Amino acid sequence: GQQVMQIPQYQHVQEGEDFTTYCNSSTTLSNIQWYKQRPGGHPVFLIQLVKSGEVKKQKRLTFQFGEAKKNSSLHITATQTTDVGTYFCAGQDQAGTALIFGKGTTLSVSS
Amino acid sequence: GAVVSQHPSWVICKSGTSVKIECRSLDFQATTMFWYRQFPKQSLMLMATSNEGSKATYEQGVEKDKFLINHASLTLSTLTVTSAHPEDSSFYICSARVGGWSPLHFGNGTRLTVT
Numbered sequence: 522g523q524q525v526m527q528i529p530q531y532q533h534v535q536e537g538e539d540f541t542t543y544c545n546s547s548t549t550l551s552n553i554q555w556y557k558q559r560p561g562g563h564p565v566f567l568i569q570l571v572k573s574g575e576v577k578k579q580k581r582l583t584f585q586f587g588e589a590k591k592n593s594s595l596h597i598t599a600t601q602t603t604d605v606g607t608y609f610c611a612g613q614d615q616a617g618t619a620l621i622f623g624k625g626t627t628l629s630v631s632s
Numbered sequence: 633g634a635v636v637s638q639h640p641s642w643v644i645c646k647s648g649t650s651v652k653i654e655c656r657s658l659d660f661q662a663t664t665m666f667w668y669r670q671f672p673k674q675s676l677m678l679m680a681t682s683n684e685g686s687k688a689t690y691e692q693g694v695e696k697d698k699f700l701i702n703h704a705s706l707t708l709s710t711l712t713v714t715s716a717h718p719e720d721s722s723f724y725i726c727s728a729r730v731g732g733w734s735p736l737h738f739g740n741g742t743r744l745t746v747t
Contacts, residue, residue, distance in 0.1 A: 522692075554735055563725055564676065566735040609675065617732045619666055624675040 527623030540597040542626035544610035553593045559606045638739025653711045653742045655726030661706035662728035670723040682709040716746040
């Protein structure tokens with residue numbers, strides 16, 4: 522079945538440093554979505570990428586969708602303590618069925 | 633918009649009892665809802681897809697007789713953990729989406745502890 526792999530599992534950075542998490546699917550996706558979960562909270566939708574090679578920005582966050590629609594990345598520039606949490610990518614297959622989540626990357630930031 | 637409410641937020645029950653968790657879409661109709669399970673510091677594992685008016689679709693390895701799902705209306709899905717055991721202790725999260733290709737909106741989750 523469809524698998525979504527995400528690396529790294531954990532990342533610790535100093536405030537102000539950049540951070541990137543990578544996501545790779547075993548199958549071609551119709552779209553990929555990114556969610557953020559704060560400790561003790563529930564996942565919150567960040568963005569959805571649909572087009573091949575798509576790049577979207579949200580302030581310090583840059584999201585990319587690969588040309589083959591099988592991989593994606595989230596890059597945070599100049600991290601802040603408010604960026605702490607676990608970032609999940611989630612892929613939806615061509616049939617539009619349920620989202621399959623990657624294992625997530627937990628980001629910690631020290632000031 | 634697109635608010636999903638989940639109740640209860642946490643529950644403690646004794647081994648052998650059953651627990652019902654409710655998931656409601658407050659401001660939209662959801663023909664499909666999804667139930668996830670999350671262990672501490674792990675990812676969300678899809679348990680089942682709840683379809684309004686029909687049987688739920690369970691993922692491989694999920695016992696349908698243990699995790700009963702009912703989606704009786706366009707705004708309510710319930711998950712009942714039957715004859716709960718300590719290994720069922722986990723964080724259960726429901727989600728729904730407005731359309732087939734739109735993002736998921738998650739409930740706040742239910743932390744179940746079975747003693």
